[in-house]
Every structure is written in C-alpha cells, then in structure tokens.
Amino acid sequence: MQFADRLNNIETSAIRELFKLLGKPGIISFAGGFPDSALFDVEGVRAASLRALSETPGAALQYGATEGYQPLREQLAAFMTGKGARDLAAENLIVTTGSQQALDLLGKTLISPGDKVIVEGPTFLASIQCFRLYGAELISAPIDGDGVRTDALERLIAEHRPKFVYLIPTFGNPSGALLSLERRRQVLEMAVRHETLIVEDDPYGDLYFGADPPPPSLLNLSAGVPASRALLAHCGSLSKVLAPGLRVGWMVAPAELLDKASMCKQFSDAHTSTYAQATAAQYLGSGRMPATLAHVRAVYAERARTMGEALRRELGDAIAFTPPRGGLFMWLRLTGAGGKVTDGSLLAQRALEEGVALVPGAPFFCAQPDKATLRLSFATADGEQIRAGVARLGQAI
Template identity: 35%
Template sequence: MREKTIRKAKHPPLYQSTPRSVVVPLHTYIHLERSSSVPLYKQISDQIREVILSGELGEGSRLPTERALAQELNVNRTTIMNAYNELAAEGLIEGHVGRGTVVKRTYFQAFEDEEAFVDDSPSWLFGLSSMDDLSEGPQARVLSDIASMGERENIISLASATPPPDMLPAELIQSIMSQRLAEGRQSALGYCPVEGLQSLRRALASHMRKRGVPVDFQHILVLSGSTQGIGLIGRFLLHPGDEVVVEVPTYLGAIQTFRALGARIIGIPVDKDGMRVDLLEAMLARRKPRLIYVLPTFQNPTGVVMSLERRKRLLALARRYQVPILEDDPYGEIYFENDVPQPLKALDTRGHVLYLSTCSKILAPGLRVAWLAAAEPLIEMLSLHKQVFDLNTNALGQWLVSEMLRQNVLSKHLETARALYHHKRDLMLDAIKRYWPVPVRIHVPDGGFHLWCHLPGCIRARALLRESIQEQVTFVLGEPFHVDGGGHQHIRLSFASASEDEIVEGIRRIGLAMQRILARHVPREEQERIERFPVV
C-alpha cells in the first residue's frame, strides 16, 4: 500500500466557537481584496455566509452592528448594510429588537442539531422506529440528496460506487439469454431454494477455492445484496444493546444496519495496514462484543489492505475471545497489481470468519446477487432465518451469474474491468495534481473504486461539498463513515462510475471550489506559501 502525501501548510484554525451571548468577532473571518472586481459588500456577504453554513456560528449567534463592523473592516456603513440585507433576504440572519442582528437556523444546522427537531406527525408514528435510527440520521439524508443529484445529466458524480455503463455486461447477458434461456427456463424463471440455485452455489464455491478458500456448495448461501447479508447476520447474532466492533472509518451501510438493530458500535481506527489490532486486543480484554465487522481488502472508504501479520493476529484474537468475524469483500477481485490478496477467510481454519461478497461491483448491481460463505451448520440456520424475510432471491440473476461462471467468461470481464479502473484511478490522481491548489494527503489504493482524501486544515469537507455543488459536481463526505464523530477533513472520491472526461472535469471543478474557499479565508501571502503537491 502506498500513500501519496501532499505536505500540509500550517494554518491556525479558521473558526473559533463563540458563545451566543457574545458578539461574534466577525472581522477575523473576513479578508477583503480591495483590487478585486467583486464588490466589497458581496465579498463580505459571501464570507459571512460561508461561516454560517459551515455550522461555526449557530442559531442565535450575535453579529456586530453595521457601524461596528464597518469600522473594523474600514469600509462604508452602507457596504455592511448591503451585505447584511443580502444575507437576511436568504434567511440566514435577522434583526431582533434588543438583541441586534443574529444568525437564524440554517438547513445544514438543522441536520446537525437533531435534538432540536420538532415533528408534528400523527401520534401513532411515535411508537415506530425512528427513521434516524434506520438511516444514520440527517447525514444519510444529505447523502441521499447527493445521490439524487448524481442522476441529473448536468451533475458530475464522483460519489457513486458502481460500475460505469460501459462495464455493465449487457451484450454478454443478451448472448447468454439468447443461447441458453430456453433450455434453462425452469432455473432462471421459476422458484428456487432459499439457499440459492445449487448450480450457482457450486460455481461460487469453485470460484472461491481458486482464491484459496476451501469451501463446497453446502457452505454457500445466496443473498440479494451484501446489505441483506449484514442485516441477516445482525438479526441472527445480535440483540438490542449488544456491541459490534467496526473499523473507523467503515462502510456506511453497515453502520446504518447495526444501529437499526439496536447494536452499540465500537470503532477501532484503521491505518495504512488496516485495523489497529493492537487496540482491538486491548478492547476485547475489557468488553465482550458479539461481532467484529471488517473490510480487510481494499477497504471502503480508505482503500487500504490489512497486512498479513494483522490478519493472522485478528484471527488469533477471534479464537481467543470467541468472537465471530464478518468479512465484507466487495472489492477483493478489483486489484491493480499482481500481488493479489487472498480473503481473510482463506486463513480461517476454525470457522470464525463469515465471508460476504457480491456481484454488484464485479458485474452489475442490478443482478442482485451476493453470497455468504460460512460453516455448514450456520448456513443451515441462516437459511431458515432468511426465508422469513426473503423466500426466493432473484432467480434470473442467479441463473445468469451461474452461466457466466460455468462458461468461464467472468475472468475475461474482470481483466477488462481491472485495467479500466486502474487507468481511471491514475487519471484522477493526475487531475488532482494538476488542478487542486491546496496540499492534500491521499491514500493511493491498489484496487477498489475509491480515493480517500485528507484535506488541509484550511478547508473543511462540508464547506467544500457546498461549493462543489455550486460547480455541479458531488462526492461523499468523510463524516458518515465514522462512528466516533470524525471525518470532518476527509472526502471520498469514486473513480469507477464517472467517464474519463467527467473525472478530469469534476476534479477541475472541485479545484475551483477550493480556490473560492481559499480566497475567502486564507490571506494571499499565506496562499503563496502553500507548497504544491510534492510526492513522498
């Protein structure tokens, strides 16, 4: 694993929390370019807006009077009046007799302040599970909005973690169906066992043996997606209040699922070699979690691969403390180097690892085919549990994947996909080096779909996302991947789904968004001291 480091300039914090009873020292956030063609009142309103939308100034924060701010900035009072009027028209500030000008509640602050949420829904709804419990609260709604924007033709989405249209095997599926569907109509179009089509289970077991995992078809349970597998195992193993160990950061869908089941989540940090198993060991000595959830290969969102030493240590800890491990492996076959990592399950000799993978990344998400590999008795119990919620997983999708594996066409498809994603990763890195004006720290993955970027202190992820949306480009914030409140300086960029032109243009637009933030908050002489992209 490599990490491309863009050295960070040392900046003081841009924002300091201010008690609402105290007038905000607003002039410290405003840097005027008097030679700029942008009017001074516009520069002032833009920079105040940024501070408010960043969440640094909460509802009720008091702003200086027009006269006081005019004196502090050495501008005409009319300039401040025009700036305040513009912000008031947008609903960001308002005047109160006896209190002066104060910040109003904003859309983004409403997301962050869950306790202040007031609902006038029918009373019978209050007995049901909160949607915040099921969807990671407001942050999940923000991500949903971003995903919706990605469907619009004028939006470039670097958020979507799906194969691009030209990698969806439509021609291959059409060929298989035209040649084989009539003969296989009962398997493809009829009911199938809860465990999945036996032909597919045998094919998946054979496929896994090639990757070093000694399983047979009895060890395979077919699912309609990885998230179904996480939920199935969670419902089977967990009771409300049970503890689950996850990596920090980790897959958002797993966080949502475990929280929806009432589990308490314990986060263990990830570094360049994967989960910090030394910290895990110290935690296991004190607590008794019911499950350890990991993505050891091309982890989402970081892209790191857990080292062999840590994999062995993790398995030893699972045996010692008798805690099962759920290995989620959606990206393990999307590698860019010859040193192909085996699944953690390949090292498991005691049945402690439950292995989960999917065809959504290697073929097409619309097929709705994933699978779980585990000890036969557990597969039998989970099958009984599964039939309560999903009696028949998509038979046509199962039949198609089974045929692809039987005809040995998946290997060629994966070779093409790996070459394409490798190229797109490098294209995105080159575009970042060319267009981004600030130093960033980027983990360079040897597989998967994502770049995990650590922004410098002068730019916050949420502020950058808001500015980038103005440029009609989206990505995913780092915060929802954390269970510890972190991720404020991280963003995840996905290079798989976007076209080559969209990758370059999207990165260029994010660079423009960065430049606007720098222009508002970082003095020009400080900007000139920022080093541009030395590679370590």
C-alpha cells in the first residue's frame, strides 16, 4: 500500500520505545504522563452524567454543533474568567476532542508544507509529530529554569518568520518549567512587534503547588498588552485536572482562526462527544471543581516534594534539577560529577534493569537534543513507591 508523503515527515520509533518501557511487571514507573486515576472524582462524574441524561437526554446523545455544546462553552468561559481571563465569552472558544485536537486543528488550519514553527527545546513529543505531519519545519528555542529564553526566541522569530510559536509556559511537559512573569510580558510584546501568532498550551496551569498560583497565563496577561490578544491562541484541557477519558479540551483564539478551525473540525470528527461535553458542563456547573483542584494539587505537591528529597538524597550531585512548582514532571540533567553516567538513554536502560522506568529527554527535542536529560513523572506513584523507585535509580547510576 502506498501511503501519503506526509507520513515520511515523522519518526515514531522514539515514542514506541518509550511506551515499551511501561509494561513490564514489578516495575515502578515514573515514565508515564498520566494523572493518577485514583484521584478522579468518579462520584462527581457519575452525578454529572446522570443529570445530563435526565435533564437533556436528546442533546446529550444527539449530534451537536461543531464549535461545541453551548452550555459547556458557557461553563468553560466562566471557568476561565474565574481564573482571570478578561472579555471571554462562549463564542471566543471552541471545544476540542482533548487539547491534542486543538494542536491538530492548528496544524491543519495554519501549516502548509515548509512553513516554520518554533517550539521549546524540549517540548511535548506529540506536538512535534503533529506539526510535522502537516509539513512544518520545526525550530527549537532553548529554555532554562525560567522557561523559554526570550532573547533567543526573539532572534529566532526575526530570523525564521514562523507560522506560529508553540509554548507550554506553565509547568511544561517535559521540562516542568515555569515561564517567569517578565518573560511572559516579553513574549506578548514580541508577538505584537513581529506580528507572530503565539500558541499557549496550558493543560497544567491549574496544578500549582502551595497557596500561590503561577504568574497569569499569556491569555490573562494579553489584556494588558495592546494588540496581543489578536495574536494568541490558548489551549486548555480537563484531562489533567478532572479526567482524560472525557477528551474535553478547548481553544480560545481570534474569531477568524476559530472559524477556520471549526470548519476543519467538521471534517475531522464532526464534533466532540456531546455526551462527554454535557457531562463536563454539568460537572463544572455543580461547583465541585474547586475542591477537586485543591485535592489533586495537594497530592501532587506532596509527591513532588517526596521525589525531590529522594533524588537529592540518593543521587546527590550526579544530577541537577529545578524543583517544579506545579504540574506532573521533574526534569533532570546528568552532571557527570564523580565520573557518573551522562547519557540519559543509557541511564534509563540501566534503571529499567533495576526495576524503575523513566524516559530519556532526548526525544523531546525537535533538534539538538540534550542527551544528558531525563523526565520523571511523580504523578502516579505514592510516597513509598517514589522513595523505592528513586533508590533503584540511585543503584542504576
């Protein structure tokens, strides 16, 4: 069978290798990117579904508008407004089948083969592949502990004139990094200066640790940077905070882009499951979300603390990392101190032999991979497993 040329643009062996790591029995896994299913508010989802089926059975099970189920669009606009977004009404967002579909629609709507897209190095693996399937040439912008380096980013924008810049400013996957407030403003200002679209992917922003939320999202900040809102697409998701299985994400974007993305979505899947959307709308309307968020924040914060302490204790100066202030991920760099291993793939291999799974960082770079990096998720293991797993990692190193 002769497949489409676009399939030549992507290389999925790295992903397959990652996933092969996950299945072995007896393994403690820090390799996944999933939230902990034990934290799902099953009772809340059950009640929400029952209300959707009793109050609006026809709408919950019938075909729906491609742009999304109107009561959910309204709930999402209120949810975002409650977190500080300005001038955000239902018609300023569309519902997507997970935020992965928002990325796919951005690719379908915007990328012609050969167009350039700037992403962080490292960034979300599925974004790299998604954009490449549409023929994008990806450019890697370096990050540090405060997120993307804006000086380098602006030079890359000026040089490459990208179709858009894709960022995960808040607790990004895989870096866990948090873009500083100052750099957030700079990103919006350079968007205006260069007339360049910024895509803010924000699935983790609600998962902050401690009492203080992170700096405002680019969306929220755009109210203070004239003309920047018209150059911003913001992708949100219920996957990390409520349940991935609903596949409910959304995208806030300028009207013209939303219109084209809706048209493309019509031919991608007609619309997102109205049953899942009606359930999500009832859930958001039930008032349970704040308690759910508080609960998952507290659990992930404790696990992140436990992992950080164990890593310092067991691995000492063989690694360097910035303790994450939220999200699901810890990003390590092997220092080579004392002649220890500096190759992340090699360490991941050895760790697996010791009974702990983590993923090497190199595949998360679209170019110039930093091979001394590793991603660990602290989301799905409890404190005891985290300590035992990190001890095994200590053995491996």
